[in-house]
Amino acid sequence: MCPFSIKNKLKRDQNEYIHQKVDVIVIKEFPSFSILGKFIGPFKLGHPMTIEQYIARILVEEGVVKFDDSSQLDRKGIQKINFQESTNPELGKIAEDFIYTQAREQLEIINSLYEQGKVPRQEFKQLLSDVNDLIRVRLAKINRLAVQTGKSQSERYLTQEERILYEEISEKIKEWKSALGKIDSKFH
Structure with missing residues (x-):
């Protein structure tokens, strides 16, 4: 596959996106955890946090955080x-x-x-x-x-x-x- 194909250029942009920091709000208490050598948390109900998009997505799906409305397209x-x-x-x-x-x-x-x-x-x-x-x-x-x-x-x-x-x-x-x-x- 050509390294300069549309697909590869878009994948590069998508990779940049998932590593961007996003604002979230904690909606469920959760302890700290480590991922890829980084310590994240603890998650205190109602507190805002800034974390990487790929981590935020998992935590949103698990009901721990929600995206801050100002940081995500809806x-x-x-x-x-x-x-x-x-x-x-x-x-x-x-x-x-x-x-x-x-x-x-x-x-x-x-x-x-x-x-x-x-x-x-x-x-x-x-x-x-x-x-x-x-x-x-x-x-x-x-x-x-x-x-x-x-x-x-x-x-x-x-x-x-x-x-x-x-x-x-x-x-x-x-x-x-x-x-x-x-x-x-x-x-x-």
Whole structure:
């Protein structure tokens, strides 16, 4: 597999995401524990903590902590972005880093909580629908942007994940046009 493939570039970004620190709030008392040589805890009810994403995810699934609402993308956040994107023909700025990775993480967490009987299946289906709407709307705009020649102001609004796709699509379009030859200038 090519080390510069879209898949590998996204995996690198996903790895960066899971090692980011996130804010959580303790919802269940829990003793300290050690993971990979790091001591974490103790977990005191109601106390805020900052821990790595991959550890937070496990503790959320176990009901020990919940994500601080300000540190995680949720369904309402995705719906807000969807509304802004659907009413604007240009790419809008998304404040979230790793929006698609966060969305996938949220889907995996909700699916795990559903399997444990802690949330209804409908919650997963609604979030999945909202995420797919976001992908559909943003992807159409990314494709339009990739076809344009020259730089566009909209490029600055691409997320890290979108930029990987945009650069690949743009490069393929340039290759394709080059292989066709300069059609527009030959016939004037």
